[in-house]
Each structure stands twice: as C-alpha cells, then as structure tokens.
Amino acid sequence: MKPSPELNPSRRHLLLALAGGAALSACGGGGSDEALIEQPTSHPLGIGAGGTGIVRGSFLSAAVNAVGPINVGGVQLATGGALLSDGDGQSLRENEIEPGMTARVRAGQIITVAGRKLALAQSLVVDTQLRGVPTWLDAQTAIILGQRVKLPPSIPGLSGIGAGGTGRNLRVWGQLDLARSEVVASRVALARPGDTDMLRGLLSGIDRAAGTVQVGSLQAYAADAALLPAGLELGAVVRLVVGAARTDGSLALLALREDAVHPPEGSRVELAGRVTQFSSAQRFALDGVAVDASQALFEGLANLAAGAEASVSGRMIGGVLVASEVHAQAAEPLEFSGRIDALDVLRQTISVGGMLLHWSSATRFVSSSAKDLRVGRQLAGLARWVPGQAALEASRLSVEK
Template sequence: MTHCPSHDSSSLTRRQWLALAGAGSLSACGGGGGDLPDVQPAAEPTAHPLGVATGGTGRIRSFLSAAITATSPLTVGGVSLDTRDAELSDGNGEALHGNDIAAGMTARVLAGPVVAASAQAYSVIVDTQVVGPAIWLDSRSLLVLGQHVSAPTSALRGPNAAGTPPDVQVWGRLDLAAGSIVATRIERAQPNDAPMLRGVLGDRGADWLQVGTLVARAADASIIPAGLAAGAVVRLVLGAPLADGSWQLLQARDDALRPPDGLEAELQGLVTQFTSARQFALDGVPVDASHAQIEGLAQLQAGATAEVRGKMVNGVLVATEVSAEAAEPLEISGRLSGLDRTRNSFMLKGWQVQWTAATRFGSGSALGLRNGRSLTVRGRWQPGAASLQALQITLE
C-alpha cells in the first residue's frame, strides 16, 4: 500500500512520493540454486515509501512506513529523523540499537511534523516481511515460505547473503496487486531467527491460518486472534514444518499499516475485504465510506485497486473521497509442472494455477496441458489465495 501526503506539510510533494514508490526495475543478473544471485544495488539506493500520513494533533504529526535509505542520520523514505528520544524496536518488540539497523530495511515511524524533509521520531519499528527457506525461481524472483519475492536492482544485499543454508530474511513491501513482496534488502537468516511471514490472510479455521500456499497450525487455538478474517494483513511467527506440509504457528496478529488516529491520509492499495461500497478494507485498513464521494462505484469490490482520502478515527479511515478501478490481470509465462487433472491445477513459475470451465484457451484446450509445455497464463489473484485463477491459457 502507498500512503501519500494529503497536503504540503513535507518538502516532498505527492507526485514525488508516488514516483519514489514506483521506482526500481527487476534485476537481470545471473545466479540460482541455493545461493543468492549477485543482485547489485543501484548507484544510489531507491526509497520505496509504503506509507505517509500527516496532520495529527499533539506531538504525533506524521506516520512513515518506508525503506531506510541512510542510517546516520536515520533516513526513512527520504525523511531525515532525529532519533535521540525515539524508541527503537523490531517486529517482536525487542529493543534495537543503531548498529542493528541498515539501509534497505523497512521501518514504521511515528514522528512530529515533517519540515524540510526532517522530523523528530518518537517510535521506530524495523521489521522484516518474510524469514525462511528460499527457492530461487530465476535471477529476479524467489519463493520464501511459498510467497513470491521480487528482487529489483535497488534491493540491497547484506553480509553473508550468499551460500548455504538457503534461509533468508527479506525486508520490503507487499505488492498485493502482483501477489508478491518487493524486496528492498535481502540477507541470510541467522540461526536463531524464527521463520515469519507478513501477508494477506486467505482463509482460516479454529486452529489454522492460510496465507498464499502456506498453512500454519496452532497447537493452542487461543493464540489466533478471534477477529482475524480473510483479507486481513497478518504477521505470523512460525515454528517447525509439520509432517503434512503445514507449519507450526507460534504467534499471530493483525499487522495492517495503520496511521495513528487524527492523521489525514491518502491510501492507495487493493480492496482486501468487502462488505459493501460503504464498508471495506484497503490493504487490511478498515474504511468507512458512509459519507464519501465514490468514483468507480461499479468497480469497487474485493480485488479492485482503490485510492481513499480521509482521516483516521478509532483505527478506521473515515473516507471523504474514494476512487476505484478493476485490477489488471496478471500475466505469467513459463513451463508447466505439477499438472493435476483431478484438481484442474498446475504449477507455473512458483504459482499454483487453477483452471475452470470458464477459462479460455488461446490455442488448443485443456487436453493439451502437459508437464514441461510452455504456456502463458492471464489470471486474477485474490490477495491471500492459494491459487491464481486462470482467465486465459495460451499454449505454445
């Protein structure tokens, strides 16, 4: 999700924030196997703002969620921070020190007003997006705990990033429209780092949660918050893999990027939960659009891309303006594997693809599907879902 300033309280204009959020192209470097490919950083690390909101009352006047571009002084998303009175911690609430923080890591910051691209920070939380065993699909992308991770040229590599074991930790942002994590920094995981995942909840049961293809099971169902529903952005801490292919769930919480109450925000993202056009969630952030002006009403539904302006009140974005449009289908090309005709599914570039009677075949038919065959799939992905729903399959 990208949050942008709703007025000129920062030296960065809304257009500049949007340009930063979209910057960075995928790497074309070589590599593969268990080692990290040689992803080289850009000449100057590119900021990837995940959020900005301004206009609160009291000492908290701004909220930033972005990549760290410098550590002395700490600079997050282009904003230089005075951290002398700030509380620094990781995603588990453990205290951090300056030497624990590096460029490319992502941080959420509560701060005072942003003036001339500087602010006084009061709280800085540095957290990863995913930690766990990695499988490189190509030099541009990998799977970590079954989640797609893209590694643009701007993604920085930490020390000991290459080599075995292949467990990695990735800092970055969720790109829900593309169903992936866009990495800003990749390091080898440390031996005491527990596997963890931040993503969109696809489904749940009394004692299990599903994010993408990963299923996490809790020995004690009480550790799963009762209010978690499909479409919520969750943070899962995992134990060991289980015999059935699922993972042991140790901790779970709602982890949507929510600016504090009183701040005005402009949020852009994907509709992850939909009750009605007046009540929905954008990248896990609840939206009350009861009195909002809505553009693109027919397109406002689960999976749509939307932009919402409003003010945070009791953890909800009370909207004044909403603009929505249908999300563009994903297009993936590669060689088919793991064909399962009983379930109408196969694997393609790490995606599980599902076809139905409504799927169009650009050439041939479902009878032409076979392992190793090259094809292109256009499909829609519901955030958190285990499978990409194929709209069209073109056999080559």
C-alpha cells in the same frame, strides 16, 4: 527569527523538529517564518483532533528512504530518545536500520522546513515481510515459504547472496502485491543467527477445530488452540512465525497475530502500500487500513484497484483514514512461464514454480486447451489475484504440447 546559517544542517533540522511540539501550543506556530506549522482547519466530516482540527501526532508506514538521518516515506526523522525495535519486539540500534526496510513510525507533528518534511519520532518498528530459506532464487525471483518474491533491479542487499542460492536463510522487506499474489521486495539480507521463519500476508484459511491456518500456499498447524487468536477472519493481514515441517507437509505454528496497520486516532497519516480491499475509488483499504477518499485529491485515479500500489495522506477519524491526497499506480497482471508441478483437474488448479493457479470457462487458451494440461509440460500465461481466493485466476494460458 530564522536559525543561524552557521548551524550544521542536520543539527538545525533536529532542533526544528524538537521545537515542533512547542510551536503547536502557540496557536499558529513559533516566530520562524521558515517552519510552516499546520493551522487548525475544518474537516470534511466535521471532526478534528481534540475538537480543534490541530493534529498533534503523526503516523508513517512506508519504506526507509535514507539513513543518517532516517527518512521514512519522505519524512526526515529525529530519532533521539525514540524506541527502535523489530517485529519480534527486540530492540534495535539506529545503525541496524538500512534503506529499503519497511517501517511503522509514531511521531510528533510533521513540519515543513525549506521543502523538507520533519518530525520527532517516538517509536519506530522495522519488520520483515518474509524470513526463510528460498526453494528458488534467481536475479528476479525468489520463492520462500511458498510465497513468490519479486526482486526489482538493484534492490538493496541482494548483491553477494548469489543467484540460485537456495539453502541460505534470507530476510525480505517489502509490500504485498495482491494482484500478482507476490511480495515486491524493497530489501533482502541474510538472516541473523536464531531468526525463525516468518511470513506476513492475508489469511486465506483457518480451521479452529483442526488447528490449521493458511496464508497463500503455506499451511501451518497449531498444536495449542491458544495460538489461534479469537476474531481473526479470512482476508485479515496476519503475521505468522513457523517452525519445522510436519509429516503432512504443514509447518508447526509458533505464533500468529493480526498485523494490519493501526494508525492512532486523530493522527496525521502518511501511508504507502497496496490496496487490499476495493469497493470504489472513494472506499477501499490500503494494507488493511480503511480509507475514505470521498474528499481527496487524486493522482492516477484510473489506476486505483485491488492490488494497486498507492500512497495516501490524511487523518484518522473514527478508525478510518480520511484522505486528503491519494496517489495510485496500476497493478499489472502477472506474466508467468514454467513447468507444471501439480495438476488438480476437479478443482481446476495448477501449480507452477510455487504459484497456485486456477482456470475456468473464462480462461482463454492460446493454441492449446485444458485437455493439454499435463504435469511436466511447460505453461505460460497471464493471471490476476481475486479477493478471497488463494489461487491466482488465469486469464490466458498457453500449454506446450
């Protein structure tokens, strides 16, 4: 029987989501011909959740699309009774969650009602990508903790902060774009009282003997060796909390943890992010999650590469996201211009506006040469992120003589 048309739409969807778990146990769903419950299916690898192929839980990692009710990655969530928290483990109220914030959600079965995906949330964690005081801020770009932040037009929260507003502590939600070595912001807000500086990114250096770690151009020092977790390897997605600057320019490390996305085994997964590792279109990692796309349907296959923006739907089997659908958008090279702040001829690196660039024999100089590189001169060009490198690899440079 269909729900009564007199029911309030939001309450109707909530009731349907709450009923999803009961419908699953009925081996084919409830009596509603409007709720399309996923039926047991064979899996490409021959493995199903509980041996039946029925997925009894789901995991979402994406930006919050809307609130009232909360929608993450296109799935509308019933959050009554769910544990809501931030990346520091502090409890949140639902009215503190805003569009553009990035969230990780554990939920029950995703059902489809009148073209809408619905699920009952069990836990929802909202975490920032960056917190700190920008050393540069205009309408398009911020540099925070040495990390370049791209500010798309009409990004939620940016109005009122003001261009050139250095000196104000900000919170930034978004995605890592490895091709451009930057964070693409999805929301910006002023920091709250007591917020510590933090950064989520790829570990580009670790020296346990010296007690140092590096993410991009940020270097942090751990006074206590216990702050450096065992097993961390270069390229791991990590979350750092840092304190005041030391005399050598590094920051005091207050906390460090591995922070890759870990969807539960056997769950249905809706994951949006950037490609952090790429072996082939069939084998890659999205925000640190290993993906097997050998049986997937693709949209934008030619765009799939390291740094590409992508969304993957599938199931977690043996610690791998076995994809049923992959949507990819091309990662464009970074076009930059600015004043040369620092130059290391031996290492062939250049610092421009907080970005670290590397040139080589493959770099094409336009109307100039490497001999023209000088601190203070204007530089423009194109660069790309290369896996395992802290610096962007310059493909084209033009030096103002």
